[in-house]
Amino acid sequence: MDGYDYIVVGGGSAGCVVAARLAQDPSARVLLLEAGSSVRTRATTVPNAWPENLGSAADWADVTVPQAKAGSLTYPRGRTLGGSGAINGMAHARGHRSVYDDWAAEGAEGWAFADLLPYFRRSESAAGRDPELRGHDGPIRVGPVPQIDRHPVAAAFAAALTAAGWPVTDDLSGPNQEGVCWVDLAIADGARVSSADGYLRPMLGNPNLAVRPDCLVTKLMVDSGRCTGVSYLRGGVPAEASCSGEVILCAGAIGSPQLLMLSGIGAADQLRSLGIDLVADLAGVGQNLQDHPIAFASYAAENPLPVSRYNHGEMYAALRSGLGGAYPDLHLFNILFPLAPAGYEAPPSGYALVASVVAPESRGSVRLASADPQASPLIDPGLLRTDRDLDVLAAGMAIIKQATSGRGFWGEVSRERHREVYPGPDARTDGDVREFVRRTVGSYFHPVGTCRLGRDERAVVDAQLRVQGIDGLRVADASVMPAIPNAHPNATVLAIAERAADLIRNFRS
Numbered sequence: 001m002d003g004y005d006y007i008v009v010g011g012g013s014a015g016c017v018v019a020a021r022l023a024q025d026p027s028a029r030v031l032l033l034e035a036g037s038s039v040r041t042r043a044t045t046v047p048n049a050w051p052e053n054l055g056s057a058a059d060w061a062d063v064t065v066p067q068a069k070a071g072s073l074t075y076p077r078g079r080t081l082g083g084s085g086a087i088n089g090m091a092h093a094r095g096h097r098s099v100y101d102d103w104a105a106e107g108a109e110g111w112a113f114a115d116l117l118p119y120f121r122r123s124e125s126a127a128g129r130d131p132e133l134r135g136h137d138g139p140i141r142v143g144p145v146p147q148i149d150r151h152p153v154a155a156a157f158a159a160a161l162t163a164a165g166w167p168v169t170d171d172l173s174g175p176n177q178e179g180v181c182w183v184d185l186a187i188a189d190g191a192r193v194s195s196a197d198g199y200l201r202p203m204l205g206n207p208n209l210a211v212r213p214d215c216l217v218t219k220l221m222v223d224s225g226r227c228t229g230v231s232y233l234r235g236g237v238p239a240e241a242s243c244s245g246e247v248i249l250c251a252g253a254i255g256s257p258q259l260l261m262l263s264g265i266g267a268a269d270q271l272r273s274l275g276i277d278l279v280a281d282l283a284g285v286g287q288n289l290q291d292h293p294i295a296f297a298s299y300a301a302e303n304p305l306p307v308s309r310y311n312h313g314e315m316y317a318a319l320r321s322g323l324g325g326a327y328p329d330l331h332l333f334n335i336l337f338p339l340a341p342a343g344y345e346a347p348p349s350g351y352a353l354v355a356s357v358v359a360p361e362s363r364g365s366v367r368l369a370s371a372d373p374q375a376s377p378l379i380d381p382g383l384l385r386t387d388r389d390l391d392v393l394a395a396g397m398a399i400i401k402q403a404t405s406g407r408g409f410w411g412e413v414s415r416e417r418h419r420e421v422y423p424g425p426d427a428r429t430d431g432d433v434r435e436f437v438r439r440t441v442g443s444y445f446h447p448v449g450t451c452r453l454g455r456d457e458r459a460v461v462d463a464q465l466r467v468q469g470i471d472g473l474r475v476a477d478a479s480v481m482p483a484i485p486n487a488h489p490n491a492t493v494l495a496i497a498e499r500a501a502d503l504i505r506n507f508r509s
Contacts, residue, residue, distance in 0.1 A: 004031045004210075005245040006504070007230055009217045009259065011036075012083020013490055014477040014497040015250030016195035017123070020202075021501035023209035031210045031241055032200075033232055036079035038213040044086045044194070047187050047310050051337070053078075053087035062254065062376055068384040069438040070342065075379055076445055077254060081213060082194030084252065085490050088445070089311045090192055092142040092184040094120060094173040095485025095492060096318075096327035103482045107454040110463050119498035120173075120491065126184060130174050139198030140494065141188035145314045150182070151306065151336050153351050154314040158182075160403040161317055161332065172318055172487065178328050180317040185310060186490075195494060215239075218373035220247060220263035220473065222279050227473035233374075246472050246504060250497070253447040253479040257286040257366045258377045260451070260460075265470065274371045280469040284458040285451060289364040290484040291381040292331070292444035295393045295437040296354040297400055298340050298422040300347030305336070312336040318358070318486065321395040323388065328486055329359035330396045331444075340422060341440035347421055353404065355396025356444050358486035361386040366450050383441050393441070394434050397423075446489050451479035464503050476500035 008019040011034030019032040036058060043052035054076050055061050062075040078084035097113035104112035121135035126142050145154075158180050162168055167179035186193045203209055212234065219231040221240070229242035249256045260266055264279030266286060271278055308314060312335055318328040333354050340346040364382030369375050384390050403409065423436040451460040451467075461467055465474040478493050485492050 004029045004241065004243040006030045007241055007243045007247045008032045009230060009247065009249050010034065010083065010251035010255060010477070011081045011196065011200070011211065011213070012078055012250060012252055012477070013085035013195045013493045014083075014252075014500070016082060016200040017494055017497035018248050018250055018476055018501050018504075019209065019211070020199040021498065022504065023203055023206050025505065026208055029208050031243070032212065033215040033217055033230065033241070034081055034211070034213045035216045036081065036213060038081045038211065044080060044082065045191050047090060047185070047190070047192055048308055048312060050087060050089060050192075050311065058087050060254075062379055065378055065380045067381065068441050070441045073342070073443055075381075075443065077252060077447075081200065081211075082196030084445075085186070085493075086192070086194040086196060088490065089313055089488075090186045091311065091313060091316065091488040092124070092140070092173075092186045092491050093316070093487040094177075095487045096177045098327050099483060099485050103453070106482060107456060107459070108463060108482050109455075111453065116495050116499065119495040122498050123494040124491070126173075129171055133174055134171070140186055140195065141193050141198070142184040142186050143188070144182040144184055145310050149309055151308045151314055153305065153336055154308075154334050156409055157334050157353060157403070158315045158317075160406070160409040161399075163406075164399075164403045166317065166319055172316065173491065178318050178320070180315065182314065183316045187310060195497075216373070217251075217259060218262065220249075220259065220265070222263065222470060225469070226471040243472075246474060248500065248504065249473065249475045250477045252477050253289065253450045254366055254377060254379060256475050256477055256479045257450040258368065260285050260467070261368050262371065262373050265467065270367065274368055276371050280467075282460055282468055284460045286366040287363075287458065288449040288452045289366055289379075289381055289447060290360060290362075290449045291364070291383065292356045292358050292446045292484065293360060293362070293383040293389060293393060294354050294356040294442045294444050295397055295440060296335070296339070296341070296352040297397065297420055298344070298347070298350065298352050299418050300338075300350040300421050302349070302417045304349045305351065308336040319399070321392045323392055323395065325359055327359070329357065329392055330399075331356040331358045332396060332400060341442070344422055344440075350418070350421070353400045355393055355400060357389050357392045357396075358484075360389050360484065362389050381443060381447060383443065384438065390434060390437060393437050394430060397433050397437065398430075446484065448478040448481040448484045448489055451475045452482050453480040454482055464507070465500055474500065474504065
């Protein structure tokens with residue numbers, strides 16, 4: 001094919017959905033451009049091999065600017081078909097319904113929970129879940145770890161939290177979205193199910209769909225206020241593709257604002273300082289970056305522990321810190337392999353118990369370092385920029401400490417000896433713990449919000465996901481979220497992409 005109705009930029013969690021859905025119309029010519037490879041590897045397929053993706057060819061391997069007292073952090077995101085959904089920990093959970101209702105109340109009309117529910121359901125197949133709220137015939141097959149396969153540390157942590165009086169739920173995407181839960185994982189028949197697996201690969205034989213991996217889009221072509229195509233590098237060789245319909249930007253919360261700014265769409269003063277010709281002055285591009293900060297306690301075990309056959313997480317607890325809010329603001333979970341904060345040595349055998357602020361107040365940004373499209377952007381997730389986020393993380397660490405202090409937890413974990421390595425016995429006071437958190441804060445790797453949906457002057461896209469002031473250009477990925485869900489964002493990204501495909505098809509008709 002030459003000449004397209006639609007060009008989808010980015011074959012990640014959102015892009016695979018949008019391209020596959022648009023290509024279901026046999027009269028629509030669709031081009032999908034992905035910077036990474038189309039090859040499925042062991043690390044992108046075998047569930048417990050996902051840590052091998054970090055720093056691999058399937059990872060952009062970004063680095064943040066310094067955060068709190070922790071310095072610069074590694075910041076993985078997917079560079080392969082399926083995007084971050086092909087390299088992440090596979091947890092599949094929606095945010096609390098109040099999150100989406102707040103989106104609508106604050107200016108994102110049409111994006112409340114009731115508006116998104118059909119798209120959440122359309123994207124998934126969650127056998128045994130409430131059919132009023134969960135999908136049962138969608139492309140992404142999900143389910144919890146069967147009881148017989150649950151890791152002893154995960155089971156012990158769940159039991160300890162329950163014994164400490166925290167609530168329990170059987171589905172964080174169901175009627176009760178608060179409590180200790182064996183969460184749904186995007187794993188079926190022993191393998192990861194990314195959007196590339198569930199949506200795109202079944203469509204690859206369609207003659208109206210062209211998928212080009214190893215193509216780095218470098219610029220959006222805009223003529224007289226309309227996006228008419230893209231420039232890209234394929235194997236280092238410059239190329240262009242044009243379209244008669246729309247370009248849909250699905251490069252994620254880092255890649256989408258980066259490409260908009262490279263194309264002259266962003267804050268005028270910043271772009272001019274880099275020698276980039278201004279196309280549209282949109283000050284909100286790259287602003288409003290949100291992420292879930294984490295802190296964790298690291299434990300050593302005298303003898304080797306069994307290996308999780310799933311995602312090294314298995315159970316997650318959505319809890320309230322007690323510091324306010326209309327829905328749970330904390331995630332507690334385990335990482336079922338030896339782990340230590342950056343700069344510390346991990347024990348030979350062990351695990352980590354993790355706290356995350358999932359309703360953070362802090363905000364950051366994505367900015368260009370230069371006008372070179374192959375240069376990494378300046379990524380600042382703004383972790384712990386507000387005192388409240390530090391307070392919530394410290395509260396999460398205190399809950400972990402309390403839940404694991406009794407003999408019951410250690411008896412459940414193993415008959416062998418376990419000990420806390422970090423923060424360790426030197427962290428005796430709340431002040432000691434807070435200082436440890438500042439020095440070791442990390443990321444859940446959930447960036448969103450940098451091309452915010454809304455109707456005010458800082459919004460980048462409107463309620464139809466159209467970029468303000470540019471015809472023929474939409475953004476449909478995690479970057480459009482006005483506020484971060486209090487859960488892993490991938491399920492929400494799938495729903496956004498499903499709705500985007502409907503908006504585009506309805507506009508065409």
